[in-house]
Amino acid sequence: MDKKIRVHELAKRLNMSSKDLLAELEDLGVEAKNHMSTLEDSIVNMLVEIYASEEDEKDLSLKTKKPSKPKDHIENNAEFEEEAQKKDVYVEDKTVSHVERTVELDENKSITLREFCDLTLIPPTKIIKDLFMEGKALTINTILDHPLIEEIASKYSIRVEFKTQKPVEVADPLKMEFDKFYQENKDKFSPRPPVVTIMGHVDHGKTTLLDRIRKTHLAEKEAGGITQSIGAYKAVINGKNITFIDTPGHEAFTEMRARGAQATDIVVLVVAADDGVMPQTIEAYDHAKNAGVPVIVAINKVDKPNANLELTKQDLVSKLNIIPDDWGGDTPVVPISAKTGKGVDELLEMILLVSELKEIKACAVGRARAIIIESKLDKFKGPVATVIIKDGVLKLGDNFVAGRTCGKVRSIFDDTGRSLKEAHPADPIVIMGFEDLPDSGSILYVMPSQKEAREYIEKYKDEQNQVQPKRVRLENIFELSQSEGQKVLNLIIKADTFGALGALKTAIEKTEPEEIKIEIVHAGIGNININDVLLASADQAVILGFRVGVEPKTELKADQLGVQIKNYEIIFELIEDIKAALAGMMEPEIIEETVGHARVLQIFNISKIGNIAGFQLYEGHVEKHCMARIVRNKNVVFDGQIEALKHFKDDVENLEAPQEGGLRLTGFETFMPNDEIEFYMKKEIRKSPTYKKGEEKK
Secondary structure, eight states: OOOOEEHHHHHHHTTSOHHHHHHHHHHTTOOOOSTTOEEOHHHHHHHHHHHSOHHHHTOTTOSSSOOOOOOTTTTHHHHHHHHHHHTTOOBTTBOSOOOOEEEEEETTSOEEHHHHHHHHTOOHHHHHHHHHHTTOOOOTTOEEOHHHHHHHHHHTTEEEEEEOOOOOOOOOHHHHHHHHHHHHTGGGEEEOOOEEEEEESTTSSHHHHHHHHHTSOHHHHSGGGSOOSOEEEEEEETTEEEEEEEOSSHHHHHHHHHTTOOOOSEEEEEEETTTOSOHHHHHHHHHHHHTTOOEEEEEEOTTSTTOOHHHHHHHHHHHHOOOBGGGTOSBOEEEOOTTTOTTHHHHHHHHHHHHHHHTOEEEOSSBOEEEEEEEEEETTTEEEEEEEEEESBEETTOEEEETTEEEEEEEEEOTTSOEESEEOTTOEEEEEEESSOOOTTOEEEEESOHHHHHHHHHHHHHHHTTOOOOOBOGGGHHHHHHHHTOOEEEEEEEESSHHHHHHHHHHHHHHOBSSSEEEEEEEEESOBOHHHHHHHHHHTOEEEEESOOBOTTHHHHHHHHTBOEEEESOHHHHHHHHHHHHHHHSOOEEEEEEEEEEEEEEEEEETTTEEEEEEEEEEEEEETTSEEEEEETTEEEEEEEEEEEEETTEEOSEEETTOEEEEEETTBOOOOTTOEEEEEEEEEEOOOOOBSTTOOOO
């Protein structure tokens, strides 16, 4: 246990006399009889914060370091005071101005006492001493929570506004450069093979289908027949290529979309004929639908004795709102057996047909751009990645950047392991030559030189550090709708039972107003999971849970991606929160409120200033930030801003009837005696949504 520090030891350490230190302690209300008195650790730490340098404060034992001269924030106190006096703010014990100031803080960002002092120009010593007198021991590195910030601010006539800062949008110069090149070379675009992702419920036959298409036995190589890693493979059908992405789940699909990398052109949704639409089927479809990707449904396992094709189609209608094409809908539904091969050729023909209708094209010349599908660290080859070429031609020796890393193409392999010299649009390949492991979903761009690649990465890293995820919350949905220019409230809802989920959806649909669209991007049963968070991030949605839990690590992922999760036990409370959010999204109505009337008595001409109207306020009041309307013979001759408001020779902020005053307007000087002046203010009134189906806001 450390021995107590005596007054004379601390005084020596702080480069001051024991007498001065005793006086300081007395001011703080700390009892110390003489230089031999011992001090509590909290007092020592507080005094070190005030009088010692940051380097010295790291060793609070005060035994091994030499005495140092007080510096940093102590010497800076004079600077604080000088700067504060310039800005007419609170300084030490002197109130320079009674006018309350306002500082804005980011509600999602923590702040230390030092940073707070830098913003408010209040000396750190002042705050540390004042709060110590109230029993609160702070240091300059103390992280302040919201209540403590408000408590401190109120002591020094400061009003704090916590605001959600808009995320810094970093314009990617490479994307702009490539997009410009493609725009200028539209004549060089040509059809490319479609990239197809196969998704669906676990064990419904996704990998077996791909296995049948490629005429290999990929499924047998996987543990338990379940896909363990992402792969991209090419198949040739009737002389035409199709690139397939086989994923372990739709989370990879959505994570890439959330990163802005739309790798897929078509989704094949596999549904087992003996099992029907399952929860993961619903999730997979919602991920595809919200990505705006065409969907082809493959009803698998039709060879099984208990297969029920018609019942499965009814499931598609009732649970996914998918109407099969043979029932008059627009979604192709193909019955298949991945095991026997029945219907697989028809499915492939449908993929090619949808691809042809979609007119999928790419620029087949110039530097390559690709999407990282999967990356891993090979103990023999180093960092390797599976990529799909989007545009251009990738060649051996090309320098590139990919997310936060760069490299040079050392080797190219196709999906069969064959070595290549170059790769073209829609080719699925594995490449070597990365300096570090790239992130899945990041974009690979070929650069003119290694030097330019490295320079870009250094700048990219700096800019990426500034990027914050968009924090979509029910409370700030209005701000987001303003910045995005959309009036859509995207929701993901999870409930504990199908009955509760149905009741929630019905209640939410009745809540939808005419002016704003509520989009339920996904609705499911069970706990809130990482897949829900990824989908919410991609679609800027809020997750609402009803009597459900949150799976491990989900809240951490939600915080990283800026996704809000709200849980409820009562449907009424959930609906009320949605109504409040909808009201916040409504465009405010601007109204005029007349606050006073006056009459011009005489006009004064002031040299170098112009005409000022002397007036008599006979009703109401006027404030300097009011608007003024000049009415002459019942005609409005001016409507605009007040530039100056005076009472005799003094500038004033407001006047009350029946006072007289002087008025100067911005852009108007031709006053005449007996002109009527109408003073008014513009106010924003938040409108209430107009609810459909007779639903009224309660």
